[in-house]
Structures are given as structure tokens and as C-alpha cells.
Amino acid sequence: xxxxxxxxxxxxxxxxxxxxxxxxxxxxxxxxxxxxxxxxxxxxxxxxxxxxxxxxxxxxxxxxxxxxxxxxxxxxxxxxxxxxxxxxxxxxxxxxxxxxxxxxxxxxxxxxxxxxxxxxxxxxxxxxxxxxxxxxxxxxxxxxxxxxxxxxxxxxxxxxxxxxxxxxxxxxxxxxxxxxxxxxxxxxxxxxxxxxxxxxxxxxxxxxxxxxxxxxxxxxxxxxxxxxxxxxxxxxxxxxxxxxxxxxxxxxxxxxxxxxxxxxxxxxxxxxxxxxxxxxxxxxxxxxxxxxxxxxxxxxxxxxxxxxxxxxxxxxxxxxxxxxxxxxxxxxxxxxxxxxxxxxxxxxxxx
Amino acid sequence: xxxxxxxxxxxxxxxxxxxxxxxxxxxxxxxxxxxxxxxxxxxxxxxxxxxxxxxxxxxxxxxxxxxxxxxxxxxxxxxxxxxxxxxxxxxxxxxxxxxxxxxxxxxxxxxxxxxxxxxxxxxxxxxxxxxxxxxxxxxxxxxxxxxxxxxxxxxxxxxxxxxxxxxxxxxxxxxxxxxxxxxxxxxxxxxxxxxxxxxxxxxxxxxxxxxxxxxxxxxxxxxxxxxxxxxxxxxxxxxxxxxxxxxxxxxxxxxxxxxxxxxxx
Numbered sequence: 001x002x003x004x005x006x007x008x009x010x011x012x013x014x015x016x017x018x019x020x021x022x023x024x025x026x027x028x029x030x031x032x033x034x035x036x037x038x039x040x041x042x043x044x045x046x047x048x049x050x051x052x053x054x055x056x057x058x059x060x061x062x063x064x065x066x067x068x069x070x071x072x073x074x075x076x077x078x079x080x081x082x083x084x085x086x087x088x089x090x091x092x093x094x095x096x097x098x099x100x101x102x103x104x105x106x107x108x109x110x111x112x113x114x115x116x117x118x119x120x121x122x123x124x125x126x127x128x129x130x131x132x133x134x135x136x137x138x139x140x141x142x143x144x145x146x147x148x149x150x151x152x153x154x155x156x157x158x159x160x161x162x163x164x165x166x167x168x169x170x171x172x173x174x175x176x177x178x179x180x181x182x183x184x185x186x187x188x189x190x191x192x193x194x195x196x197x198x199x200x201x202x203x204x205x206x207x208x209x210x211x212x213x214x215x216x217x218x219x220x221x222x223x224x225x226x227x228x229x230x231x232x233x234x235x236x237x238x239x240x241x242x243x244x245x246x247x248x249x250x251x252x253x254x255x256x257x258x259x260x261x262x263x264x265x266x267x268x269x270x271x272x273x274x275x276x277x278x279x280x281x282x283x284x285x286x287x288x289x290x291x292x293x294x295x296x297x298x299x300x301x302x303x304x305x306x307x308x309x310x311x312x313x314x315x316x317x318x319x320x321x322x323x324x325x326x327x328x329x330x331x332x333x334x335x336x337x338x339x340x341x342x343x344x345x346x347x348x349x350x351x
Numbered sequence: 352x353x354x355x356x357x358x359x360x361x362x363x364x365x366x367x368x369x370x371x372x373x374x375x376x377x378x379x380x381x382x383x384x385x386x387x388x389x390x391x392x393x394x395x396x397x398x399x400x401x402x403x404x405x406x407x408x409x410x411x412x413x414x415x416x417x418x419x420x421x422x423x424x425x426x427x428x429x430x431x432x433x434x435x436x437x438x439x440x441x442x443x444x445x446x447x448x449x450x451x452x453x454x455x456x457x458x459x460x461x462x463x464x465x466x467x468x469x470x471x472x473x474x475x476x477x478x479x480x481x482x483x484x485x486x487x488x489x490x491x492x493x494x495x496x497x498x499x500x501x502x503x504x505x506x507x508x509x510x511x512x513x514x515x516x517x518x519x520x521x522x523x524x525x526x527x528x529x530x531x532x533x534x535x536x537x538x539x540x541x542x543x544x545x546x547x548x549x550x551x552x553x554x555x556x557x558x559x560x561x562x563x564x565x566x567x568x569x570x571x572x573x574x575x576x577x578x579x580x581x582x583x584x585x586x587x588x589x590x591x592x593x594x595x596x597x598x599x600x601x602x603x604x605x606x607x608x609x610x611x612x613x614x615x616x
Contacts, residue, residue, distance in 0.1 A: 007466065009474050009487060010449035014466045023465040105441075160368070229462050235443070236457055242406050242437040247510070248430025248458035294446035 028297070031290040035303040042307060043087070046314045047079045085208040085272055086310040086326070088216035090279055092269035094305015095227060095298050097280025098287065099262035102234050102296035103255060106164040107341055110280040111266040114171025117277065118178040119149020120270035121201060125182050128197045129189045135211055138200075139219075139271035146267030149178055150259065161241075162255075203276030203327025205313045212272055219268035227261050227298055234258055235295030276327040278334020279305050279312075285341070308333065356382050357546065358403060358433070358514055363412035365398050365570075372398045373570040375412070380514075385540045386548045387557040390567035391591050396550045397438060397518050399567070403548065404435040404516050416514075430458035434512035436503055438519050442491045448502050449487040452478055455509030477508035481535060497528030504535065515539070516548045521556070529553065533560045558582050558605040566590045582606040 004015050013024045048054045052074050061067040062075050097110040111117055123145020127133035133141065157163065157170040182201065186194050199206075233254040236244040244251050266280065287293070287300030312329035358380040365373040373395045380386055380403070388396045401407040402414055405421040414421045421429060434455075442451060455477065456470045478484040481501045491499060500520060507515060517536070521529040537560055539545050551557045557564060558578040565575045566586060574586045587593045587608060594611035 007471055009453065009471065009478065010447065011488075012466075014471075016467075019464060021464050021466045232457070232460070232462065232465075236454065238441065238443050239454070240437065240439070240441045242401070242435070243440040245406055245426060246404060246430065246435035246437065247454065248427035250426055292445065294443040294450055 025291075025293075028291045028293060028300070031287075031292075032300060032303060035290070035300065035307060039087070039303060039307050039310070042310050042314060043083055046083050046086075046310055046317075047075060049314065049318045050074075050079065081210050081213050082205050082208045082313070083310060084213040085216050086205045086313050087306045088213070088220045089205075089269045089273040089276070090306035090309025091224070091302035092216070092220045092265045092272075092305070093276065093279035093309065094283030094287070094301040094303070095224060096262040096265040096269070097282075097305070098284035098296045098298050098301035099227060099234070099258050099265075100280075101284045102238060103258060103262075104162065104164040104167050105238055106168060107281075107285050108168045108345065109164055109171070110284070111262065112275070112277045112280045113175070113338075114168060115153055115173075115175025115178055116146050116150050116171075116263060116266050117270055117275040117280075118175045118182070119152075120146035120267040121275040122178050122182050122185075123148075123267075124271060125185055125197045125201065128200065129185055129193045132193065136215065139215060139268060142271035143264060143267040145178075146263050146270065149174060150263040154259070199325075200274045202325045203274035203330070204325035205273055205309075206323070206325065208273075216268060216272040219272075220265065223261050223265050223268075224298075224302065227258070227265075230254055230258055230261075231296065231298050234298075238295060273309075274325075274327060276309065276330055278330045278337070279308050281341075282308060282334055282337050356380055357417050359415045360399070360403060360409075361412050361415065363402055363409040363414060365395070365402050365407055366410050367398075367407075371570070373402075376570065376572060377412075378565060378572060378575070380546060380548055381563050382546050383540070383544050384546065384562035385536060385560055386546075386563040386565060387561035388548065388550045388565045388567060389552075389554060389557050389590070390573075394567045395570040396567055398570075400435070400516050400518050400548065400550055404433060405429055406435070427458050430510065430512070432512050433514040433516070434507045434510040435516045436507045436518060436520060438522065440503060442499075444492075446491050447487070448483060448489050448491060448494070449474070449478070451491060451502055452483065452505045452509050455506040458510065473511050474509045477505040480508060480539065481505040496523050497525075497531065500524060500528070500532055501535070504532065508539065512545075514546045514548075518550050519552065520549065521551065521553070529556060536560065554582065554587075554608045555600070558607065559600065559603050579606050582608060 004013055006013055011026060015022045015024060044056065047059055048056060054071055058067060058071050059075065062071045100109050100111055101107050120142040123141040124138045127138050127141030153171045153174050157166040159166065186197060233249045236247050236249045237251060237254060241251055283301040283305035287297045287304045291297045291300045308330065309326060313326040316324035316326055316329045356379045360376060360378045362375050362377055363373060364375055390396050398407065402409055408422060416424060416429065416433060453474050456473060459470060481504055483502050483505050486494065486498060491502065504520065521532050524532065533556060536547055536549060540547050561578055564578050564581040566573045566581050568590045573590050574581045582597055584595060584597055587595050596609045597606050598609055600607040
């Protein structure tokens, strides 16, 4: 028995089969489809644009195994790994941002603002500078740094509960402190390592290889389903601890698991492309607005994050003669957004 | 103290950190009745309610639900039997009324079972009972205080628990809306046989709607029983330090508190 029916209580659709039932909100579906199409367009554009432009026909020919050797090389060795890494990293930034914004009930509490990016960056830079690490070991450093920083921020801002504003302020402070550690390391090291680290610190998708693709997709692919599975509980948490518990949510378990998933996700993203700012910050609020969702829209935030990041990367490559790293462009889009967010929060009297 | 009742507190000591609120209190919530807890501000009414709803773990003693210590029952199972509407629940921004009421179904749902036929019936029933069906497509921010409170109660109803605890559901409402909410509470009790516990400030409304009143002061129960045994000149003085006369409400036959006139001369 399976059928798709409209509920009588809202404009959502329900798909049922045996004991399974899925609730589908039309607005969420349309918004997700639109985002997916936008991602696809930007993705194809990214593959075709650059110093060596290719037509869409060329691209399809290469994908069908009938392309020219030079095209195959540019697509499969250069642009596709870069694009795929960008998608996973952007989605991870977006989703982890939405998780923390929801946990703290505050759009300012995104990991790039509250110091988690900096923590992951410090961990990675220590690995690059001290051990000359690349690839997987950089990721290990980033995840360790991100986790330790997150624990520090949570412990220092905990006062009989999680106060969002304490979290944001403590997080900003810790973020600066940790970043000072990065700067210190940069001045003490060999110029060669410093250059490698600096390039990475700006946040870029430049020169990604397939190993980066596997690493970031493996991380995102493992963490995202867990996060989506807990999304319903996360949304109940937004109604206050008492209400959530009255509804049968194990709040401490959900909160800890979600925080852990979010930290791992953002650390992995930082390991994949450097501490790119503002993607986490903008993705959640934009996704909520597009889907008109009343809770954290994790899937939507992942799509927006992916779109923003590969869009920024594309702009950096085509809009200027000199290639600009994606991190520069996300800052150009994100900084005004942050100002607007601060202004509206202050006007609401929330800060 | 009768042991047949489903929800009981035995010698509970409740505190927030170092701050002791309730010391060694026992209470049994009569099944199928409307129980109203009254008492001055900060006497521990809400604290007791939170403990009864397993939101606050007693430092000593225990709260028993159906003969089992409530903290030992998985929280989701408790949520299928006992619902609580906190004093200040937070409405997610921009949420539609129907979506908010639907959230009451949370303990009955999972990632694989997001909306069963039973969920739909429960939400429809809850919205009909609270007359919020017309508001289904409105955003919660657009509603008046009374409408909003009805929506929250609808959410608690949709949870379909036999026990329902309401923490000051009439605060911030004007008198007609208070009556409306309490009429609804009584209807749920009389028609569906639900056991309801309400924390209230208004004594005369408490008298009217309660089958059983628990009067508290400084973390202890001063008196409990049917309204006309609890609401007396003596008890009012002991509980609130209030000089008053108690007369009979000629419409309902329940006691009515008339505060004494202050002598300024």
C-alpha cells in the first residue's frame, strides 16, 4: 500500500508505504529543486570556464569518453576534482553552520564566527609547518584543532546552560586568540612552509586533486545522514529545553551529538579547502528564507553552502585576470551579510 | 495518601544547584480530576510541576509514574503518557499554527514514520477542540495572546497523553480569555477523562475549575482537598498572609475570596 496524499491540516504532502511515512512540504521541495538546478548550472559553468575554455559539447564529449585528450586532462585532472571538492566543502560548511545556528538559536553562532574555523586552521598549520604534512595528516590536524577549540569554547561559555550570547562572545574571543597562534607560527617558520600555509589559510579550491575529493566526500557522506536523522530533534530543541524534553527528546544526547557532528564537519571542510569564512554564516539563514522552514533546514543549508562556495570559486577565476582564492570572494559576499545581521539583531534588541 | 493514583511524588527534595526550593514534599495527583496548584510567587509551584514532569531530578525522594520511578522510564515513553506545557515555550520563528500543533506528535514519530493516519487524526482533533482549525495557515506571530495560548494547548493535546500538566496557562491573558482556556481544560477533563494539573494565580478561578486544590507556601503543602475545604479564611492567611472573607460564588456554588479592605485611618 503506497500513496501520496495531502494532509488535511497543512499544505504538506504525505507519502506512505506500510509503516513508513514521509512528510513533504511543497515549498521545501521547490526551493530544493531550484537550488539543485542552480548548483548544476554553476557546476557546468565552472568546468567550462577558465584559462582553457571549453564548450558544453566538449564537456559532454569528455564525459562520454569521446573527448579530446587535452579536454580530458583539464576536466578530469584539474577542474572536476576542484569542483567536487568545492561541493563537499561548501555543503559541509553550510550544514555545520545551520547546526550551530540552530543549537544556539542565533544566526551569529556559526562556526566561522565562534572560532571553530580558526581552531581547525591552527591544527592544520601546526601539521603543515611542524611536520610538512599534506593531505590526510592535515585533515587530522584540522579535526583535532577544531574539536579542542570547540570544547574550550563550550566549556568557557557554559554557565548552567548554553547561553547563545556568551557562546558568540567567548567564541569570537577564542577565535582571535587561536588565530594569533597561527600568526605566531607563521613568523617562526621557514619561508617555504609559511608560503604553503599562507596559501592554504586564505581558503582556496586551487589545485585540488582526487584525494581531496575522496576525503571530503567520505567525511560529508558519513556525517550528513546522521545530522539529517537528528534534524527533527534539533528543531524541537529550538522550542526550549523544557518543551523539548516534554516532547520526549533526549536533549543532552541530541545536543552533544549534533555539536560533535557539526565540529567534525566544519573541521573536515577546513582541512579540504582552508578556513573559508562566511559560507557557514550565510547558508543557514538563506536556506530558511528560501524554504520558509520553521526550523533548521540542514539539507537546504548544504545546497546553499555548496552553491555559494563553487560560485565564489568561479567568480574568483573568471571575473578577474589574476585568479582570486574563493575565500576572498566569500568574504566579499559574507561581510555585508554579517553587518546586516548585526544591525537587525541590534534593532530587535537581541544584543 | 492513595497509591492507586498514576502520578505521585514521595518525599521529594528539589533544588536548583545549591538553592533549595522544596524539602521533603509528597503529593498524589488524583486520576481523572482537575488539580490546581496555588500559592504565592516563588513558593515552588512550577518547580513541583517540573519535577512531576521529570524535567527536574529530585535530590532526594522520587516521582513515580504508574508505579515506576519516572527518571527510569525512557523519556519518549513518558512523553506518550504525560504532557507538559511550560510557562514560556519558545515558538520557532515564522512557524505556521498547523506545524506547531503537529509538533505535539513528536514522541509518536520517527525519521521513518513522519506522519501516520493517527498523527493526522490527533492533530485535527486537537485543533477542533481548541477551535484553532481556522488559524491553521496563520503564522504564530500574527496571533493574539489568547489565540496563541490555545495553539500551545492544542499542541499539548495533540500529544494525546492521559496526564497533562499546564504551567500558568492563563498568564498574560485577559479575563474572557482566561475563562476560555479554563473552560477548555474542564471540557478535556470531563469529555476525555484526562488527568490535568494546572498552576494558577487567580484564586477564584482556581475554586471554580478545580476538583482538587493544592495550596503551597515556601516549598511545602499547607492544605489540599476540594476547594471548599481548602479555600478558607484561615488557609488564605497561612498561605498568602492575606486577610480576607470567603463567600459563596452564587453562580457556581464554589468559594470566592474577597480580600479585606485596607484600613488607612
